[in-house]
Amino acid sequence: MSLDRAAREKLVRALAESVIQHADELTSLDQAIGDGDHGLNMKRGFEAVLATLPGLADKSLPEMLKAIGMTLVMKVGGASGPLVGTFFMELGKALPEQSIRADLVAATAKAIDAVKARGRSEAGQKTLLDVLVPVQVVLAGGGDAKAIAAEAAQAADRTTPMLAIRGRASFLGERSIGHMDPGSRSASLLIGAAVKVLEFEASS
Numbered sequence: 236m237s238l239d240r241a242a243r244e245k246l247v248r249a250l251a252e253s254v255i256q257h258a259d260e261l262t263s264l265d266q267a268i269g270d271g272d273h274g275l276n277m278k279r280g281f282e283a284v285l286a287t288l289p290g291l292a293d294k295s296l297p298e299m300l301k302a303i304g305m306t307l308v309m310k311v312g313g314a315s316g317p318l319v320g321t322f323f324m325e326l327g328k329a330l331p332e333q334s335i336r337a338d339l340v341a342a343t344a345k346a347i348d349a350v351k352a353r354g355r356s357e358a359g360q361k362t363l364l365d366v367l368v369p370v371q372v373v374l375a376g377g378g379d380a381k382a383i384a385a386e387a388a389q390a391a392d393r394t395t396p397m398l399a400i401r402g403r404a405s406f407l408g409e410r411s412i413g414h415m416d417p418g419s420r421s422a423s424l425l426i427g428a429a430v431k432v433l434e435f436e437a438s439s
Contacts, residue, residue, distance in 0.1 A: 243294075247291055254278060257424055264416075297330045318418070397411075
């Protein structure tokens with residue numbers, strides 16, 4: 236999975252635009268069960284990422300991912316910045332410059348473990364892990380881009396009936412049930428944008 240400079244820039248732009256274009260939706264979701272700032276915070280973070288182009292795309296893929304993560308940690312407020320930023324940083328740390336799909340599977344697993352540790356959370360608690368974990372399973376199982384994007388969207392949908400156990404939404408108790416987790420939605424948008432650029436093919 237070697238990306239040339241043009242592909243790296245395309246990936247950055249796709250990730251950023253997926254969040255920026257859905258900022259109002261993310262804000263609306265967060266207004267229901269959180270502080271109402273998720274969309275604005277994520278938009279600010281990815282606008283900052285875009286501002287580092289074209290230099291950002293000059294970096295190798297692992298270094299680029301780490302730089303994205305650092306920017307998000309610094310620019311995105313609330314819980315989302317540290318969690319999403321940690322995912323990108325740890326993914327970059329674990330991914331070799333010349334990587335194959337198996338490397339991405341392993342690196343994604345390490346990045347998810349880092350998010351679990353940072354947020355002291357697990358899948359099933361109505362957080363972005365409820366998208367990251369099942370998507371990683373599909374990735375590891377050889378799913379193509381369409382299957383991965385579909386699982387990301389469906390996994391975000393599956394957070395709607397969940398009871399929030401972590402994050403601001405957990406303060407609402409049972410009132411958190413019936414609302415999609417905004418962090419899961421933004422994770423699904425990012426994954427959908429990424430796999431569209433990377434064009435994963437099915438593998439056995």
